[in-house]
Amino acid sequence: MPEKPAGTLYRGREGMWSWVAHRVTGFLIFFFLLVHVLDTSLVRVSPEAYNVVIGSYKNPVMGLGEAGLVAAIVFHAFNGIRVMLVDFWSKGTRYQRLMLWVVVGLVVVTMAGFLPRHLANVFGG
């Protein structure tokens, strides 16, 4: 965050940090999206070109990146649901903190399901 009015970092709580995380993950996903559309567009060029580029996604470094990306998407998605509950459910504001921990829990569970499978695919060749 920019520090224009100067001073120390504001010590916000769960609400503020979930907003920061939502913003950061959204930012990351947007740039991935741009790249992803571009690389997929290579299918229009030739099968070889596409396969070369998509092949690079399969190396372990990119595999870890993908894991991070999926984590970002999962958080952004679940926290998005929380934001909507805060917006549209009259009791949402009161349970926002609890809901954030539910979101974090769901992200952990989802990633626990996804990661072994994905990492096995990436590293298992």
Add this chain to the structure above:
Amino acid sequence: MQTHQYDVVIVGAGGAGMRAALESSTRARTAVISKLYPTRSHTGAAQGGMCAALANVEEDNWEWHTFDTVKGGDYLVDQDAAEVMAKEAIDAVLDLEKMGLPFNRTPEGRIDQRRFGGHTRNHGEAAVRRSCYAADRTGHMILQTLYQQCVKQDVEFYNEFYVLDVVLTHDLSAGTVPDGEEVSVAGVVAYDLASGEIHVFRAKSVVFATGGAGKIYKTTSNAHTLTGDGMALALRRGIPLEDMEFFQFHPTGLAGLGILLSEAARGEGAILRNSEGERFMERYAPTIKDLAPRDMVARAMANEVREGRGCGPNKDYVLLDLTHLEPAHIDAKLPDITEFARTYLGVEPYTEPVPVYPTAHYAMGGIPTTIDAEVLRNNTDVVKGLFAAGEVACVSVHGSNRLGTNSLLDINVFGKRAGIAAARYAETAPWHEMPDDASVATVEYIERLRDHATGERIADIRRELQETMDRNAQVFRTRDSLTTALSDITALKKRYRDASVQDKGRRFNTDLMEGVELGFLLDLAEVVVVGALAREESRGGHFREDFPTRDDERFMLHTMAYQRVRGDGQGTVELDYKPVIITRYQPMERKY
């Protein structure tokens, strides 16, 4: 230096000032000058309510309200003024409701009312539900509502401008202007806190609504900014102050801190207890017990402590017991004050009694005015164009002891009257010459404070003043204690002349402001003590142990204190007296 010109200038933006502004700004070009932002004013700290005989929940009428006010003030009340206030109370409450004030409601949707100290049915029979309220933040809601209306009406504010002088056509300070001579106001001189610049405001009418002077005491419910500025300015310009020895000590301040716990707590059923768990008010006021007027309750509490029935390790407070009330009821009716107990004392009012002790609360005295808020310069003559309303003024509707809720009423009724009167006067009044050197005295005063290279700290002198006032001029007073206080004040005034502020800057110099404020406090403390020494009786908020009874023969009179500058240039306090206006209630013994 900048100059401005307005038909009406209102000094102070609390309840009285803004209520006046709402009336005057629709009739005349008006400016409101305040040393704070309007919403910071101390009206916002008032809690319990505002009495008016609406009779929404039980039978009531304004005459009973008048009687209670007169009796509560121990018959020193000017009864014509009390009648005006009690009669106009009803419209004052309805006006506020129409402005949007969120009063609590009865099941039928009418403004709800509750009991309050000293307010009774049929001349003292039993406590009556007369106080209109918005939870325990009635003052807050009044202040907010009035400010909201000022925003609506586009009232012009000069925020954080500190008025340091009022300019009159005659110098009254020597006491040489003959009675009957026409004296008028020409304007005020103000100091812009943000820039350190002097501004001169020329005006046909000036309304003082600067509030009280609780900071002459150490233990007080008053804000740090309540330093009696308006009273002291008038005093220094030769205008008398009326009944300043009568200072109200609110019974239930948080022990050791002075933070106010509303009388509404007792209105809702809370009980005062001593260390033996006894409901001691039964002994002092058998009929209405804990809802006796404040002076009586405060004295009873102080007496319990003196006789060794105080609570706590030092046995220096009593307890306010709410534990028999339903938590839901407390939350609905008294949310803020229970929060104060939790925050500042760590006490849970649902289950534990709250330590309380009397705290300096309200100046019954002030600048004498007529019922149209015109300022009197002696017992009969008014200063043309100069008005005062609210705690700064003494109409006198509170006499020697103000009833709870009557302050919020006072600011609304007399604030409105002052606004109308000021605007009316300005319609036809001539402009008076503002001398070129109008600001010279003010500039000299503040520059002397600022430029003194080294000197005593303002804070040290102020602390000593507040301590001597707490020790010697509080609930119980004697000739000895008051004499001690007076000699302390005289010594402190001498030291003040050589004091200096550390902040030498121009911009937002609060150090300098505190220096100026201390000068006001010293002058006012002196008036309080001199008045108290001379009043050899006990009445309302003034209790002399050496003269423990009321003496209507010698003292059924208002004190008029003047600061006269003669010869050596030093001001001395001189006293005069003014008869009390009695219309329908002859003085009786005051029992509850």
Add this chain to the structure above:
Amino acid sequence: MATTIPAGPLAAPRSARTTRSRGSSRTNMEMVAWLFMRLSGVLLLVLIFGHLFVNLVQGEGINRIDFAFVGGKWASPFWQFWDLAMLWLAMIHGTNGMRTIINDYAERDRTRLVLKVLLAAAFLLTVTLGTLVIFTFEPCPIGAPADLLPSFCPAS
């Protein structure tokens, strides 16, 4: 008693902002954008999770993805529509999010303008390209090696 410490890298407090420039902005644009973020969010949740599941979890996961896999999917109008919806919704959702971020942190009007032009360009390019690719995609390009193509392509 008092010690002074140089405050180091503290910027000076910023100056007062210019007065509010309201004017013609009392439209419902911001409300529509706000609602869109929530609605598209729900849809994207389904679309993207489906996409991730099919592409990364099912079968051998990521290792399976190649031209043949993509060709196989886009032969079906269902997946064509799926991916198209995902492309559009995600791009509008993301672009609007980026617009907010630019509004928040780009202080100077010029910087804001430049960034917003860049953002609009990226949006147009990506959406146009993606849409074209989905609709003009040829799963069995002539002359490509058969082993790279979906299985349903006629052997050339």
Add this chain to the structure above:
Amino acid sequence: MTALAESTTSARAEVGAVPSFDVTLRIRRFDPDNGAEPRWEEFTVTAHGTDRVLDAMHKVKWEVDGSLTFRRSCAHGICGSDAMRINGRNRLACKALLKDLDPSKPITIEPIKGLPVIKDLVVDMEPFFASYREVMPFLITHGNAPSKERLQSPEDRARYDDTTKCILCAACTSSCPVFWTDGQYFGPAAIVNAHRFIFDSRDEGAVQRLEILNDKEGVWRCRTTFNCTEACPRGIEVTKAIQEVKRAMITRAF
């Protein structure tokens, strides 16, 4: 003998139950008159168990450095003068007890964020009040006023009770990340005060206020970070109020 000795000791312990301790305040100073850059200054003073941050600051001002500048008035959380950032969070100095802030470490005190600093902890409140004034924070009614009070049921009165508590201290607005970066945003306090009238059954100006807040810099800038709710010294559920205004707008639009 023993009993007597014991009782004396326990009495002494009780008297001394509120011990005093040293506390260090790390205050951000700034005086443009001196042309100096903002700087941190540390003061160590002795405080008592029940002291608030404001008490410690007064001790500094009255005993150490008179030029330390801050606003304060009522000193018990009702006038809204002394909102400042204490240990990174917005609070009222008169409601923050030292013992709740871990006085063993220096306590950091800064002006609230997002408003121009005039001197030390004093900020220019004008932009804040300008936003407040823009939402028409006053009762709007049409037609003739009744001769007595307008009726309002206790339930209707309770509907907007929470937002009547606002003391305009700016703790919420200056805790909002959107407000820090976009000073044009109305900010939570203005929306809270609009809410107070929008949901008042006596008021007839809700549509106008909703239109004002539908602005580009209005409620839709709110990102529900809950900083405002946590900063509010009056315990107002600020975010909830803002959400209710948003929902009122959506209901009105569709």
